[in-house]
Amino acid sequence: MSKPKPGRPPRAVDVAAAAEVSTATVSRAFNNPEKVAPAIRERVLATAKAMGWMPHAAGSALARRRTSIVGAVIPTLDNEVFAAQVGAMQAAFAERGITLLLSCFNYNQDQAVHDVQAMLARGVEALAVVGEAHRPELFAAIQARHIPYVVTYSHRPGSPHACVGFDNRQAFHTIARHLLDLGHETIGVIIQPTAGNDRVIARLDGVREALAERGLGIRPQHLREGEWSIDFGRQSVRAILAADPAPTAVICGNDYLAIGALLEARAMGLSVPRDLSITGFDDIAISRQLDPPLTTMHVDNHEIGRRAADYLLACLEGGKPEPLPPLVPTLIRRGTTAAPERAGPDGP
Amino acid sequence: MSKPKPGRPPRAVDVAAAAEVSTATVSRAFNNPEKVAPAIRERVLATAKAMGWMPHAAGSALARRRTSIVGAVIPTLDNEVFAAQVGAMQAAFAERGITLLLSCFNYNQDQAVHDVQAMLARGVEALAVVGEAHRPELFAAIQARHIPYVVTYSHRPGSPHACVGFDNRQAFHTIARHLLDLGHETIGVIIQPTAGNDRVIARLDGVREALAERGLGIRPQHLREGEWSIDFGRQSVRAILAADPAPTAVICGNDYLAIGALLEARAMGLSVPRDLSITGFDDIAISRQLDPPLTTMHVDNHEIGRRAADYLLACLEGGKPEPLPPLVPTLIRRGTTAAPERAGPDGP
DNA sequence: GCGATCTATGTAAGCGCTTACATCGGCGGT
DNA sequence: ACCGCCGATGTAAGCGCTTACATAGATCGC
Numbered sequence: 001m002s003k004p005k006p007g008r009p010p011r012a013v014d015v016a017a018a019a020e021v022s023t024a025t026v027s028r029a030f031n032n033p034e035k036v037a038p039a040i041r042e043r044v045l046a047t048a049k050a051m052g053w054m055p056h057a058a059g060s061a062l063a064r065r066r067t068s069i070v071g072a073v074i075p076t077l078d079n080e081v082f083a084a085q086v087g088a089m090q091a092a093f094a095e096r097g098i099t100l101l102l103s104c105f106n107y108n109q110d111q112a113v114h115d116v117q118a119m120l121a122r123g124v125e126a127l128a129v130v131g132e133a134h135r136p137e138l139f140a141a142i143q144a145r146h147i148p149y150v151v152t153y154s155h156r157p158g159s160p161h162a163c164v165g166f167d168n169r170q171a172f173h174t175i176a177r178h179l180l181d182l183g184h185e186t187i188g189v190i191i192q193p194t195a196g197n198d199r200v201i202a203r204l205d206g207v208r209e210a211l212a213e214r215g216l217g218i219r220p221q222h223l224r225e226g227e228w229s230i231d232f233g234r235q236s237v238r239a240i241l242a243a244d245p246a247p248t249a250v251i252c253g254n255d256y257l258a259i260g261a262l263l264e265a266r267a268m269g270l271s272v273p274r275d276l277s278i279t280g281f282d283d284i285a286i287s288r289q290l291d292p293p294l295t296t297m298h299v300d301n302h303e304i305g306r307r308a309a310d311y312l313l314a315c316l317e318g319g320k321p322e323p324l325p326p327l328v329p330t331l332i333r334r335g336t337t338a339a340p341e342r343a344g345p346d347g348p
Numbered sequence: 349m350s351k352p353k354p355g356r357p358p359r360a361v362d363v364a365a366a367a368e369v370s371t372a373t374v375s376r377a378f379n380n381p382e383k384v385a386p387a388i389r390e391r392v393l394a395t396a397k398a399m400g401w402m403p404h405a406a407g408s409a410l411a412r413r414r415t416s417i418v419g420a421v422i423p424t425l426d427n428e429v430f431a432a433q434v435g436a437m438q439a440a441f442a443e444r445g446i447t448l449l450l451s452c453f454n455y456n457q458d459q460a461v462h463d464v465q466a467m468l469a470r471g472v473e474a475l476a477v478v479g480e481a482h483r484p485e486l487f488a489a490i491q492a493r494h495i496p497y498v499v500t501y502s503h504r505p506g507s508p509h510a511c512v513g514f515d516n517r518q519a520f521h522t523i524a525r526h527l528l529d530l531g532h533e534t535i536g537v538i539i540q541p542t543a544g545n546d547r548v549i550a551r552l553d554g555v556r557e558a559l560a561e562r563g564l565g566i567r568p569q570h571l572r573e574g575e576w577s578i579d580f581g582r583q584s585v586r587a588i589l590a591a592d593p594a595p596t597a598v599i600c601g602n603d604y605l606a607i608g609a610l611l612e613a614r615a616m617g618l619s620v621p622r623d624l625s626i627t628g629f630d631d632i633a634i635s636r637q638l639d640p641p642l643t644t645m646h647v648d649n650h651e652i653g654r655r656a657a658d659y660l661l662a663c664l665e666g667g668k669p670e671p672l673p674p675l676v677p678t679l680i681r682r683g684t685t686a687a688p689e690r691a692g693p694d695g696p
Numbered sequence: 697g698c699g700a701t702c703t704a705t706g707t708a709a710g711c712g713c714t715t716a717c718a719t720c721g722g723c724g725g726t
Numbered sequence: 727a728c729c730g731c732c733g734a735t736g737t738a739a740g741c742g743c744t745t746a747c748a749t750a751g752a753t754c755g756c
Contacts, residue, residue: 009493011711011712011713012712012713012714013712013713021735021736022735022736022737023712023713023714023736023737024714024715024735024736024737024738025734025735025736026713027713027714027715028714028715028734028735031714035733035734035735036734036735037733037734037735040734040735052489052492054465054468054469055469055712055713055714056469056471056711056712056713057406057469057470057471057713058405058406058409058410058415058471058711058712058713059410059711059712059713059714059741060712060713060714061406061713061741062406062407062410062711062712062713062714062740062741062742062743063712063713063714063715063740063741064713064714064715064741065714065741067406076435077425077431077432077434077435077438078428078431078432078435080426080428080431083425083426083428083431084425084426086425086450087424087425087426087452090425090450090451090452091452094451094463099449099466099470100450101447101449102434102438102448102450103438103442104435104438104439115442117402118447120402121402121403121404121405122405122447123404123405123406141400144400145357230633230634230637259634259637260637263637263639266639267639285578286578286607286634289578289607289608289611291611291614291615359741359742359743360742360743360744361742361743369705369706370705370706370707371706371707371742371743371744372705372706372707372708372744372745373704373705373706374743375743375744375745376704376705376744376745379744383703383704383705384704384705385703385704385705388704388705403742403743403744404741404742404743405743406741406742406743407711407741407742407743407744408742408743408744409711409743410710410711410712410713410741410742410743410744411710411711411742411743411744411745412711412743412744412745413711413744
């Protein structure tokens with residue numbers, strides 16, 4: 001007869017005693033119900049419920065050598081884009097009884113390394129990490145543990161990592177092409193900090209490449225790099241438009257920047273897109289609601305989260321899933337892009 | 349001599365063997381460094397680092413009877429308001445070496461109960477839960493485990509739970525008063541689903557109370573209840589304005605709804621605030637950027653998260669912290685509210 | 697110089713659970 | 727009837743770590 005200490009959660013042995021079976025049977029009733037006779041199973045389950053017992057995860061993890069925890073490492077929850085990914089992953093994992101551990105490294109690479117180590121110590125069985133511009137130790141630590149992992153939100157051709165995302169370079173190549181095809185030749189860029197952010201670097205490259213194909217480039221006075229915020233978008237568009245020559249279009253690194261640019265341009269009395277074309281990226285919820293609605297690229301972040309989770313799940317079940325094809329963000333032409341106004345009337 | 353199995357993470361005994369000490373010393377070097385001679389401590393730490401060893405959380409949790417995990421239960425990450433709370437909590441806990449477990453119940457009460465149970469099984473040492481409108485089992489389960497918990501985003505006077513939040517009723521009373529004082533008498537309301545959501549119910553009560561004080565009420569055709577989305581805000585304002593008499597102001601349950609209302613009103617050719625005053629709630633990032641910028645109430649969700657974390661931390665350290673005073677959201681008068689236009693000219 | 701005291705380390709007993717293996721009936725086949 | 731087999735249950739050995747307690751030098755007072 002085991003003594004359930006009062007005021008402490010019951011243990012398997014308490015349930016076993018109460019149900020007059022062994023702890024093995026209690027465990028089986030929960031984990032391999034088909035291996036225990038129905039009558040007994042019911043009795044055990046009922047007793048456990050009555051006592052409020054559930055297998056304690058730490059003990060279970062130790063014995064099983066499985067924690068059923070996976071980790072997600074993202075820059076910040078303050079960006080709707082990553083929040084959506086996490087939400088989707090969490091839902092996908094929860095379905096399979098897996099717990100998601102979250103960490104936000106705030107665009108700080110050292111923090112990211114630290115977080116990953118903490119997660120490994122917690123015994124995560126798989127890891128999803130946003131972006132691949134991390135300290136080598138980060139990936140080294142993961143690989144040393146031989147656990148599956150996936151890089152999200154980014155898909156660089158030739159990356160050594162499994163990726164779930166899209167090709168940032170190509171996406172911005174597409175955007176730039178859209179503007180070039182409209183007839184723009186002087187194009188400004190407002191973008192997030194490139195330091196330690198592979199996605200952003202790739203984006204800038206994509207723009208440069210598209211311009212170069214037409215023999216064009218980005219003039220330094222037309223390039224602004226800074227925190228992704230509406231306010232930075234505002235300041236930047238003002239600064240860029242003060243340059244000579246002023247660009248007829250600006251490509252923004254994400255929708256927040258583009259929203260800032262749009263609002264400020266309108267506040268300056270410009271007509272968008274007549275006087276200035278503006279593009280965003282991500283297609284966040286608010287973008288289609290603006291006036292005019294923002295031309296941007298739509299990225300399905302829920303889908304990224306779901307696919308990342310599915311991929312990791314497949315690995316955990318022993319599969320060696322095919323490397324995933326990149327997602328292709330789609331250009332959503334809305335109201336902020338148009339052909340540039342001709343500088344002056346053509347006719348005599 | 350212990351045999352580190354290749355291809356498996358090393359264990360404390362492997363490190364102990366390599367550093368020629370006992371496992372007790374290894375453990376102490378990590379958890380009570382001052383209890384081990386500096387020379388040995390360094391040797392152990394160096395060996396551990398070289399082998400890539402860290403104490404495995406599950407074993408540690410079992411032996412210590414502390415998991416260093418706390419849980420947060422929120423409706424969804426898709427709302428910036430909750431994402432901010434979680435972000436702040438996560439940061440506060442991480443500083444103290446505590447891991448945050450997250451779960452999103454999607455406004456589904458059964459899901460919330462289930463999530464809480466899963467978290468308890470994981471051994472969370474404390475819990476933060478958004479709102480208090482949950483099944484009684486939810487709080488019962490928490491209390492049965494004798495762990496500290498806190499309700500966030502809501503602070504109902506007389507609630508049996510520790511709360512970190514504000515008084516929703518009073519906040520909306522304030523908003524309604526603002527409009528009444530401006531001279532509005534016919535006021536519409538667009539609000540989230542009230543079912544199972546104490547915050548929303550309190551808000552509606554606050555509005556009703558303020559109106560009642562002036563002998564007014566909400567006409568049924570002026571009240572719309574539905575999902576908090578920009579689109580629902582749009583539809584609703586259109587429906588409400590079609591009523592007779594049309595209200596001169598609408599109070600929205602949150603900023604998303606208000607944004608929808610504002611955009612649609614403008615799309616309908618109305619001038620805001622001249623033809624219609626609109627208020628939001630939460631003061632999300634975009635609200636101040638709109639044109640005109642949204643009058644709303646500012647809630648500091650990072651602060652809520654931080655305070656909730658601090659409160660729980662204090663409990664875990666054995667304190668019985670004072671019940672927290674409610675936060676007071678502040679009314680931010682921006683451009684979407686003004687006195688109603690007089691129906692017709694007054695003169696003879 | 698000797699016992700008392702103290703400090704640094706080791707020994708080993710769990711923490712709560714799972715699971716390989718042992719056990720024990722009951723059943724069918726001959 | 728007896729044997730072998732099979733399925734249901736119990737026994738007990740860990741999983742990796744922490745920590746109370748034991749031990750063994752070192753230190754100190756007198």
